[in-house]
Amino acid sequence: MYLSEDDVRAIATYTRIALDGDELRAMCRDLNQIIESLRPITEYDLAGVAPTFHPIAGLSNVMRDDQPLPGLERQAVLDNAPESLDGQFRIPPILGDEGGDR
Amino acid sequence: MGQLTLSEYRQLSVADIRDGIAARQFLAADVVEAALTAVEALDCQVHSFLEVTGEAARQAAAHIDQALAAETAAQPAGLGTLAGVPIAFKDNMNLEGSHTTCASRILENYHSLYTATCVARSLEAGGLSLGKLNMDEFAFGSSTETSAFGCTFNPWDLERVPGGSSGGPAAAVAAGIVTVSLGSDTGGSIRQPASFCGVVGFKPTYGLVSRYGVVAFGSSLDQVGPLGRSVADVAAVMDAIGGRDPLDCTSQHLDVKFVAKELLEAGVQGMRIGYVPDFLELDGLTGEVKRACEAAMANLEALGAQLVPVELPNAKAALAAYYVIGPCEAFSNLSRFDSVRYGYCAEAAANLGQQYEQSRAQGFGPEVIRRVMLGSYLLSAGVYDTYYYPAQQVRTLITADYARAFECCEALITPTSPRTAFRFGEIADPTSMYLSDIFTLPINIAGNGGLSLPVGMGDETGLPVGVQIIGPQFKDDQIFRVAAALEAVYAGQGSVSLAPLESILAKTGGDVQ
Numbered sequence: 001m002y003l004s005e006d007d008v009r010a011i012a013t014y015t016r017i018a019l020d021g022d023e024l025r026a027m028c029r030d031l032n033q034i035i036e037s038l039r040p041i042t043e044y045d046l047a048g049v050a051p052t053f054h055p056i057a058g059l060s061n062v063m064r065d066d067q068p069l070p071g072l073e074r075q076a077v078l079d080n081a082p083e084s085l086d087g088q089f090r091i092p093p094i095l096g097d098e099g100g101d102r
Numbered sequence: 103m104g105q106l107t108l109s110e111y112r113q114l115s116v117a118d119i120r121d122g123i124a125a126r127q128f129l130a131a132d133v134v135e136a137a138l139t140a141v142e143a144l145d146c147q148v149h150s151f152l153e154v155t156g157e158a159a160r161q162a163a164a165h166i167d168q169a170l171a172a173e174t175a176a177q178p179a180g181l182g183t184l185a186g187v188p189i190a191f192k193d194n195m196n197l198e199g200s201h202t203t204c205a206s207r208i209l210e211n212y213h214s215l216y217t218a219t220c221v222a223r224s225l226e227a228g229g230l231s232l233g234k235l236n237m238d239e240f241a242f243g244s245s246t247e248t249s250a251f252g253c254t255f256n257p258w259d260l261e262r263v264p265g266g267s268s269g270g271p272a273a274a275v276a277a278g279i280v281t282v283s284l285g286s287d288t289g290g291s292i293r294q295p296a297s298f299c300g301v302v303g304f305k306p307t308y309g310l311v312s313r314y315g316v317v318a319f320g321s322s323l324d325q326v327g328p329l330g331r332s333v334a335d336v337a338a339v340m341d342a343i344g345g346r347d348p349l350d351c352t353s354q355h356l357d358v359k360f361v362a363k364e365l366l367e368a369g370v371q372g373m374r375i376g377y378v379p380d381f382l383e384l385d386g387l388t389g390e391v392k393r394a395c396e397a398a399m400a401n402l403e404a405l406g407a408q409l410v411p412v413e414l415p416n417a418k419a420a421l422a423a424y425y426v427i428g429p430c431e432a433f434s435n436l437s438r439f440d441s442v443r444y445g446y447c448a449e450a451a452a453n454l455g456q457q458y459e460q461s462r463a464q465g466f467g468p469e470v471i472r473r474v475m476l477g478s479y480l481l482s483a484g485v486y487d488t489y490y491y492p493a494q495q496v497r498t499l500i501t502a503d504y505a506r507a508f509e510c511c512e513a514l515i516t517p518t519s520p521r522t523a524f525r526f527g528e529i530a531d532p533t534s535m536y537l538s539d540i541f542t543l544p545i546n547i548a549g550n551g552g553l554s555l556p557v558g559m560g561d562e563t564g565l566p567v568g569v570q571i572i573g574p575q576f577k578d579d580q581i582f583r584v585a586a587a588l589e590a591v592y593a594g595q596g597s598v599s600l601a602p603l604e605s606i607l608a609k610t611g612g613d614v615q
Contacts, residue, residue: 008475015462015475016459016462017459017462017475018460023463027471031472031475031476033532035476035479037422037425037536038425039422040422041419041426041496044492044499046492046495046496049495049499051495051498052494054322055308055323056352059309059354062351063348063351064348065348076215077215079213080212080215081442081443081444082444082446082447083447089442089443091442091454091457092451092452092457094453095453
């Protein structure tokens with residue numbers, strides 16, 4: 001066991017995913033099984049091996065010219081939002097429990 | 103000049119279509135109508151499409167026909183590489199005027215506000231966009247069973263999966279609904295479905311195709327590539343979509359024309375082609391796939407290539423490294439789905455925190471939630487040093503393995519998938535599903551290009567088998583040289599990538615949705 005149900009609950013909170021009791025238990029079982037399958041990584045002798053964070057080493061980044069370009073239309077962007085108001089994204093209150101009647 | 107029948111249309115290659123239109127044998131409008139007939143007649147069985155953009159395709163066809171009608175000697179119509187070619191896109195690629203859902207409830211109503219570079223270049227080359235294709239949700243999967251909008255069915259046997267995550271792109275091509283398609287590949291997501299559906303699928307070297315406008319999964323692993331029914335068709339799409347893009351800082355220019363005769367007709371005489379003896383003894387590799395791969399190796403030898411055994415001693419750690427790096431990058435990339443700026447939003451949450459938590463729980467499917475949570479855990483303090491950092495060190499060893507192997511050969515051949523297409527629900531356990539990608543994911547870690555080529559039917563299941571040709575980084579032309587030579591052998595044996603109409607129109611026997 002790598003993770004307890006309490007650990008999984010903490011991860012769910014951190015990743016902002018609401019899971020109920022059954023879902024938490026299933027996720028706990030799955031995650032422990034997957035983490036066990038990752039064990040080969042922990043058994044390698046890697047002393048002195050540099051990490052590779054990017055698969056193609058030694059190439060330079062491609063950058064666009066530093067020129068202003070038009071961005072997306074504000075209204076088109078807001079049309080994709082679940083809720084907007086006065087040209088802005090609308091969200092429920094950040095604090096408290098009063099947001100149910102938007 | 104005239105209409106194309108469904109069977110005529112399904113047989114056409116990229117060059118057939120382009121040349122047929124140029125020679126006025128048929129109009130682009132005839133091609134698009136035939137394609138839409140194919141969607142209508144066949145996709146009710148295959149379910150490869152999530153959205154059909156018929157009007158956009160008709161307009162693009164009309165544009166080509168008008169240009170040809172107005173053509174004069176002084177002003178040629180200038181047909182692009184993909185002129186009149188029906189193409190469709192995995193639904194993680196933005197196309198203005200369509201939805202981009204990633205086969206997820208969380209993006210069900212998302213409208214693309216701009217067009218991905220790979221899609222735009224396909225259309226600029228004259229491709230006719232038929233629409234958007236099914237996939238595993240956010241590309242997490244190897245069977246397309248995790249799509250929130252239902253499964254895609256393998257055109258060779260409707261009771262089996264098409265592979266994944268680019269199951270829609272592979273099935274649409276194998277069914278003859280489109281000529282070519284674009285997929286994305288993070289651990290095998292183009293090559294494994296290509297092998298399951300008997301088509302050609304190519305993952306270029308990391309950087310050869312821009313990812314701008316493609317929804318990110320694992321940013322150090324993702325690459326876009328084409329699927330088609332021949333090496334030449336896939337090469338034509340590569341010529342259209344490849345190259346530097348100022349909007350993707352990892353994109354690179356490669357000075358190669360993939361459709362060039364000098365490349366596709368060069369043959370393999372004198373080439374050294376490596377194989378990995380350990381791979382052929384791997385647990386889980388089925389006998390029929392092993393035999394098909396060995397037959398392909400023998401064919402290459404008969405064509406004058408020299409087979410060279412090579413070792414990839416660290417490849418056995420690739421699966422674990424992949425399932426560390428992939429989920430960590432996915433966790434980061436999927437944090438953008440916040441229910442505020444776009445995407446699904448749960449009703450009546452009491453505060454913003456609850457809105458995030460409920461929207462993500464209801465909008466993401468179980469495999470997405472598993473990978474996001476796994477990534478979060480693996481990147482947490484203390485755990486990072488146990489898994490993530492060592493996985494990136496292992497990546498150095500795997501990359502060095504390939505570089506060393508390519509000191510004594512110009513290309514490698516391996517099986518693409520350990521087995522042929524499996525039945526719906528047959529692999530239910532996530533860790534077993536992950537084994538589907540054992541031969542494909544090491545090169546996503548190392549960055550090299552790889553192509554899956556169909557090499558006939560398995561002698562036990564009677565289903566398509568693919569072999570994978572891998573090249574050194576940025577020497578993807580060598581892959582095409584080998585693949586084209588090998589393809590010619592199988593074409594001579596009557597092997598085709600087009601699933602027969604009778605298998606597509608067969609009644610489904612299972613009770614899958």
